[in-house]
Amino acid sequence: MEKAAVKGASSARTSYVAEAGMIAAVYAACTLAALVLLQGLAWGPVQFRISEALVVLAVLTPAAVPGLTIGCIVANVANMVIAGTGALGLLDVVFGSLATLVGALWCRKFASRPAIALLGPVIANAVIVPAYLPILLQGLGFYTIPFTTISLDGAYIPMYLFGLVATGVGEAVVVYALGMPLLKALGKANIFKNLS
Numbered sequence: 001m002e003k004a005a006v007k008g009a010s011s012a013r014t015s016y017v018a019e020a021g022m023i024a025a026v027y028a029a030c031t032l033a034a035l036v037l038l039q040g041l042a043w044g045p046v047q048f049r050i051s052e053a054l055v056v057l058a059v060l061t062p063a064a065v066p067g068l069t070i071g072c073i074v075a076n077v078a079n080m081v082i083a084g085t086g087a088l089g090l091l092d093v094v095f096g097s098l099a100t101l102v103g104a105l106w107c108r109k110f111a112s113r114p115a116i117a118l119l120g121p122v123i124a125n126a127v128i129v130p131a132y133l134p135i136l137l138q139g140l141g142f143y144t145i146p147f148t149t150i151s152l153d154g155a156y157i158p159m160y161l162f163g164l165v166a167t168g169v170g171e172a173v174v175v176y177a178l179g180m181p182l183l184k185a186l187g188k189a190n191i192f193k194n195l196s
Helices: 002-037 048-059 063-081 088-109 119-139 156-189 191-195
Strands: none
Touching: 002 048, 002 063, 048 063, 048 088, 048 119, 048 156, 063 088, 088 119, 119 156
16 A cells, blocks of 8 residues: 555656656747747847746646746756856846746746736736846946837936836736636646646
8 A cells, every 4th residue: 555655656746847847848948939039039128938928837737836947947048058148147047037936936826816826927027037137238238228218327227117017018918918828728628637
């Protein structure tokens, strides 16, 4: 009897790790594809990171929390290498991934109320990303926020407020316009219940 329980727990743990790994791989691949296809709109002050639609997976499975976080870390490290941001890119690796983790945890906590659950990633990214983005942009040699005339020199508050709105709106568009239909489709398909 005890061996069966251990085997069952081991099998569940293996499924959890495999599920998290698949989610991480898909998130990273989607983010990097967006870098190529959307010419950088997956990063920066005005961003539509299409892969953020996958945060809805945290509503369906707890494995999405580490999966999304690891996928974000992998994508941000890859972007650091591709874009040549050097050590400055570590800001995005650490704090961008933190925003994804906080958003995924929020989704998980409010999984029974999807419309509220999806606010988590919007709020987390809108608050966290603009806090470090001006430092990153200045370090990369930008003098104004891309797509605007807002100077990066000594105007942190306007930069942060612009980033709060721009990042929040971009995240909301992706999470609600793409993520919500994805959530409904996956919920009907019972994919994650079948994996358990």
